[in-house]
Amino acid sequence: MLDGLAEFPRLLRVYDFLTGKFGGSILGSSFEKKELAIKMKREDLLPVLATLRHELGFNALADVIGLDNLRSAGDGGARFSLLYQLYEFPGFARLRIVVDVAEGEEVDSVTSVYKSANWAEREIFDLLGIRFAGHPDLRRIYMPEDFEGHPLRKDFPLEGKPDGV
Amino acid sequence: MAFKELELNMGPQHPSTHGVLRLKLAVDNEVVLSIEPIIGYLHRGMEKLWENLTYPQIVPLTDRLDYLAAVSNNLAYVLAVEKLMDLEIPKRAQYIRVILAELQRLASHLAAVGFMANDIGAMSVLLYCFQIREGILDIFENYTGGRLTVHGMRIGGVPFDLDEKVTAMIRKTLAGIPEKIRDIEGLLNENRIWKHRTKGIGLISPEDALARGLTGPALRATGVAWDIRKNIPYCSYEDFDFDVPVLKGGDVYDRYIVRMEEMRQSMRIIEQALEKLPPGIFRATVPHSLKIPVGEVFFTIEAPKGELGFYIKSNGTDKPERVKMKSPSFINLQSLELMCKGNLFSDVVGILGSLDIVLGEIDK
């Protein structure tokens, strides 16, 4: 039981519901600074988000954050991790679903559940190179089409590639 | 005759796309069939830069995100870092921050209403809005020295104390604003052409708005009372009483009315904050070479354009591991397609103005 979660009944209810329904696929959860974060297996991302949206009322996806853990993951950790920041109106509860993605793995896109994920996933594809299966039109959003490489990766030089576009 | 839709290209250098945004439109003689915003012309790679700068060095860079509301960007980033460090901010600094943030909201809404009115043709309203906005920029210039890139926040508080000169200037400027706002409303609110160009245009339902993550005045115009200052109070907003204007129409006219109303509420907050300004220090002591233990935080504030958030992950060094900005304009722009469906080509300009997007924040 995470300490401090008790005073937040709404988050507690969500946490119990999720551990009940998806017990197997929860890899870990943390509750610091009054923010609940639950780490999930990559495969069950879509069903979890679907239930969160339809049954628990998390009707808006604020942001999808892509992390490159090249330097901080240490050994064994996955190269990338994706954070889905959800919030629920009118309860104003916040929830973060964390999913680890190894190099070259595909994550299924959540645009079917949350429309605002469309550009967020395109941005992550453009800057980090994580592909999203089932995304309506997965194209680069910032960089020109013929740009090779993904700038936000830790191994991408800050000054940019010398011969780059 | 084979149906051939006209492929139109608006931008990236177009008078009313508020910066370098390109809109690919398919138009069947004036009726918009499909619209696809293309962004990236102002991408400066902020997030890559941030990974190589120390925490205090990032603050001036956040000025350049939403360049019409620099102080709000500073506030969002600075509050996120302070939450990450669990740093206690003195009450006086919080009140000064609220005053600066609300002044910035006033200036940003004035710019938004001015640009929108100018796009729809009422060009004098733009000049009247900017006349008022100049007064607010002068306050910023007297307080921190910068008009647009204000750099008005530091980690731990505010750069200078709010001395008598600046307070008197704020009171004098605020005294003149209500009368000017009444003039603008007199020019627009009842004007039949304005109502015709904005009522029932760019409609979006509350469910669609929430599903697409719309936030800010655009969301509050669809009837969803979501204002982070009220619902998840930060930076001692709970000490002030102000109400959140919410309308049901969900069209361009209601967004305009919500913004005008929010300007009045901001002035109310500033007056209360000036009266109840507690004594004390205006900046907590923070070491110059700031090192933050490992942790992560996602913190959002109610910026003029919508819910502006910062996700910061620290790795114990003085440089953040990752800083991601959740930009309201980036997400609001995605619902432009839904709003423009079936409207005419000349409405796209009005809808884009009512969404109040800023490209610096979208392209990062």
Add this chain to the structure above:
Amino acid sequence: MSKTRSFLRKFLLIDIFQGLLITLKYYFSSKVTIQYPEEVQPPPERFKGLLRLYRDEAGEPLCIACKACQRICPTDCFDIEGERREGARRMWPTRFNWKLDRCTSCGLCVEVCPTDAIRHSDAFRMTSLSRGPLLFHHPEMYLTGEELQKYFCGGCLR
């Protein structure tokens, strides 16, 4: 009643006349713009103008080449070298290059400088005919007023 009143308002163009009256009021009100080169609004006291180095009363540079500003600058505009003269406790800057075209006038260096050597002046006319003058060397960091203008473009000294 309100139906006919709104029809009358609409038919007699009341809203348009109301708007016209407001613009007429502004037509006769005082103008806010000033004639720039002739009248110049003096920048306020905390104005973040061109960065200048300052000397103490004895004419010695205040700057002790501690490179705090070089470290804090987000766009690294500074390139400073100092040397310690024998028997003195403090350092003197031998090289103080500052790239004006990289500076975003954020003011962090002014805050972090221990001896208040570098401060914002109220100069904002920074036009120059080429990129050369934008790289300031140590002696040029002390120029203010007329010599500064002459250094920039030596032009009309307006």
Add this chain to the structure above:
Amino acid sequence: MTAQTLLFELLIPVAKIIAVILYPMIMVIVMIWLERRVVAWIQGRVGPNRVGFQGILQPTADALKLFFKEDIIQREADAFLFNISPHLVMFSSLLAFCFVPLGESFRIGGYTLNLWVASSPVGLLLVLGLSAVGVFGIIFGGWASNSKYPLMGALRSVVQVLSYEIPIGLTVLTVVFFSRSIDLVEIVNHQQHGKIWFGFMLPVSFIVFWISGIAETNRAPFDLPEAESELVAGYHTEYSGMKFAYFYIAEYTHMVLVSSLVVILFFGGWLPPFPNARFFSFLHWIPGFVWYLIKIMFFLYVYVWIRATLPRYRFDALIKLAWKWFVPLSMANFFVVVALKYLL
């Protein structure tokens, strides 16, 4: 060729023609300056005041700049149409000025000098027809620039001018019905002796004519064909240099033309305000031409005033306004006026 005929048959008409060409040019220069100053003053700005005293020479500076600017023709543009359309627009409105009576005719030593080039019994029809010809220039210009925005600007202006021709025609009908002639000079004379001016006698016709006139010249709330914020610059986006100057001058000439029509038809062209009242007889000392100018300047000021205040109509509302409001209104107004004339 006696000196007499040489003078009267050749020199005076030529001088008058030159005057009629110069008159709109000077009015355009004044209008450019007036527009920039008035819009500036309304918006709290000072407006151009550097070139010449209080910016008087600003229009000439603009003209010189445009004169020396490079005249770009698009590669795919249809060169012939592209070049001809500015002239079409310009000269149609200039030509119309020949029939506009600028002042009353007066006798100098046995010769009546009348201040108009040609006063034909069908003057009104000629002026209305010529002002409608200008539309061709806009259409050809927009079409020939072979790019999307000018094309849309041209299409918009076609529909707009056509649908506002009808209310203009109908309202002019009421005036002609009262003055029983379509000779502009006759209309003014009719308003002279003791009659109330048509503007006050037929207020509805005046309002409808004036607003349709604004729409006819693509100005103020109806400036869709050249809506800056939507179509970049509408039909004259691709034009630069002198060709753009032609369009620019043509627009102002057209504005002056419509204002003079309003003044002549509804406010007694060159008549002093109270033509017959004994008490105001001193007003006759000011020549008719000056009265005509004062009235025109008022209407030109209102043009600019409206432009600075009102937002722009959307295209479908513009057409709805014409067909659903103005056409029936002017028709009903005509019948009412006719009925009143016979009943009273």
